[in-house]
Amino acid sequence: MAEEFTNPLRQPLPDGIIPEDVVARTENRWLMIMAAMLLFMMAIIVVTGIMGAMQPSSNVELIDPTTLHLQGEFVESNLGTTAEPDGSVTVRLIATQYEFVPQCVDVPVGRAVKFRITSADVVHGFLLPGTNVNTMVVPGFVAEVRTRFTKEAEYAMPCHEFCGLGHHAMWAHVRVVPQERFGKPALLERRTCATQ
């Protein structure tokens, strides 16, 4: 049995059952409370940004994706993990359809780590689950992510940006190893898991 239409014009209430100033006051009060709450959240973001330097990347650096293999920082002999003189570690990777090169790197726990990665073709991305390492890799630019690993782990590192028909197979590995196992590589040594 079909239901009847609701008569929308049946408005049993007279105007002004709640005075206008009451309505305005409640709405304003709500607005103030919500604005204060949002301001508080923003303050937390600013404070953590200052104290923990927790921020998205800010590194605009141009590079030519077609000549990565010929010159510059991302030639194949320069990829992998590098120990810097100041004790930090730089990891250089290339993202290409459809793998990361090198596919497996070691980094020491507890030391400052800087990932530098660029794309040879399309937009890729990578992330280490449970860490702040998460970035887009846009061809023409170098993406840099800084972090410090606090515990040993082996991370499977997916490409998280659709990069073509082989995207689902694009995974690499990052192993966070104890400092003793990482040792003291020479300045010009470039390490991958395979060269351990």
Add this chain to the structure above:
Amino acid sequence: MQRSSRLALFHYWVAFATFLPAVLLGAWQMLMRSPLPAPLDDSASYYASVTLHGTAMAYVVTTFFIMGFGYAVAATSLGRPLRGMTAAWIGFAICLLGTVMAVTAILSGRASVLYTFYPPLLASGWYYCGAALLVGGSMIWVVLMILNMRAWKRDNPGHPVPLPMFAITATAILWAWAAAGVTLELVGIVLPRAFGWSDLIDASLARTLFSVTLHAIVYFWLMPAYIAFYTLVPVAAGGRMYSDTMGRLAFIMLLVFSLPVGMHHLFMDPGHGSGFKFVQSALTFLVVLPTLLTVFSTCASLEIAGRIRGGRGLLGWIRALPWDEPMVLAVALSLVMLGLGGFGGLVNMSYAMNAMIHNTSWVTAHFHLIFGGAVVIMYFAIAYEMWPRITGRPLRSKRLACAQLWLWFWGMLITTVPWHVAGLMGQPRRVAAFDYADPLNARMGGLVVVSVIGGVILLGSAILLIAILIRSHFGLRRQAMPMGYAIAVNPPLRVPPALNGFGLWNAIVAVLMVLAYGYPIGQFFFMKQHSVPAVAVTSELESGGKP
């Protein structure tokens, strides 16, 4: 009402005819990503499906539905017929042509670039043409909304524009601003390369232009749901709208603050410094305000209705509400999903916290919950409200409609909650298949299976929706009651010009866009060479200069 009701109905038909197959694709995709065996197990088909599902849901279903809703609102809230019928039909035809082009290109397997295009990946030029036509055709709708409101104001000087019309015009203006981003990207960067007129693609500029659209478009989708909150829900509940002024203010704030915030989709991009990323993050906080205002107003309106119906005590009015009304049930379910999804959104936009979940399944779960859940359930309720009035055939069974809404609600929760968790665990997006033998993926396998169950429930709900609408289409004809919109507790006799027009707000949007996006976009024109070669997504696209 007759001529424009046919116009609205045609738009709704296209929207819902696209909706059901898109949900089916979505359910299949959930199955493909899971450890369970799936039919047509093929990764290339998966990527084509994601493109089709995304294009259909994000561009086709929404645009057609909102255009139809806009025409219906304009024809029923102003107390006079809609003006510009011919132009409206032309716009409909253009949008439909664009849709057919895009869908055909995707089905041919040559456009698997996903609805976000991802330059420098390159798809068939027909896909981009179709998308451009769809967006361009909808601009006719935008102009008609503005013209209809203007004409009414001219003929009714000094009177406040009825809130539904004010709000849908705000929606239209928002869409015009938002669409500028994707239009410039398509026309200026992608299409020239797709047809071989340019060599390289400025991928980072294209992404930045697209980000202008990417966030504002979700507010384009959201505003009709809020229009229902303010103007349809109180009627269905039997009460009054709490505050007309706050409604206007909410829609204005949505218009202004949903635009200069798109860079929070680019937090992880290397092409931008963190300065403007933060500025746009701060502005994004502002766009949360109108949602919070709307939630308050809506709950207050419901409370009025509940107390009139005899509800007593602090929360007793909730039980007194007419829960057998689809619109009332929908708003309650929508508010729950809005709360959950909104929380996820707060994480996404919180600058550095974004790094935890960027491009993981958390993001996908978030927008399915908030758009596929909170917004689309209101689209259903609007359809249940308007379809009978247009066709003159009331809903056969409100109980069935309510059951469909409950199914959608539970299906959406069951799908998206495990998905959020998987995202926190680091599950990447847009992956056709996971190797569940890998220990990392194995931990997530159970979660994905639960999501599959949710997807099946959603599919059932979508089928039920279509069945209800079709059944009502062939039901008994009754005398159609005219569309009625809620009256405010204190109906405004006059409103300030700022709340009755968009001159001031358009000016603010223009200035804000220049301030927030001027440098991030402009920098690409002064940066040294950073455009890159395009990469065809399939082998059949090789063209010009390629051996």
Add this chain to the structure above:
Amino acid sequence: MVREQGPFKLGNPWPRIAWGSVAAVFIASFLIGFLVLGRFQQNGPTLGTWTAFCRAIGLSAASGSAGEPQPPRRTPTRIAWTNNTLAQIASGNEQHGAFVALSCTACHGEGGVSASTLFPTLAGMNSAVIYKQLDDFRSGKRLWGAMGAIAASLSDQQSADVAAYFAHRPGGLAPAAGEGIPEGGRSLRQRDPAIRLVFAGDPQRGIPPCAACHGPDAQKLGAPALRGQHIEYIERQLAAFAQGMRQNDINEQMRVIARELKPSEMHAVAGYYGGAGGDE
């Protein structure tokens, strides 16, 4: 009231409050984002105001890593897929190429269809691939017997010509696009290990599906078409990549993959491509 209703009339409360709050939010967030937050970097010293501003607006990069000392440079090839290179390849003239190819047929067979598994079939090979391999032989980045001397005797233009010639020869390698999709689809659940590797790859080992670069799914620039190539030749090249005897793949793409493949898998995928290329 037709009195000042313009958007910039700050005498009225609405424009005043609207512009005022927007300005306040923008200025505050600008100052915080550029001059405060921008100074703090992870694992690095706090920056001065001007440096922080330049970094935050994107005018300067974060680190000087690019200028560090590097180990001796090793490059896989001289070729880069720049517009110039692509234009050179596209300018190849088939007729001239036919003339040059007269001396290739002794090993690579009549019309580029090789009868010996020692020499690859060139008919139907992408011209960019032939061009690059010739240059790699010429420069010594790829070593194989007489090919070095043969390539050295060709100019760049002749390489482009002969590449264009062979690319259009029929009867050799199958065209890359679209055919040969297995019935079961491209799936990780595919039982046949050859088909699984070719069409779905192995995510755990980071092996992409061969078809995504070598066809039939997509054709990556510089990736040779393989369907119809000699099985033993494919297998030999995979082994050469794995053992580091062949090192001319850009960005180590093939070396990284080949090192992960077991010899039985190399045999399987070579057999898949080298056979009919998959029946459907």
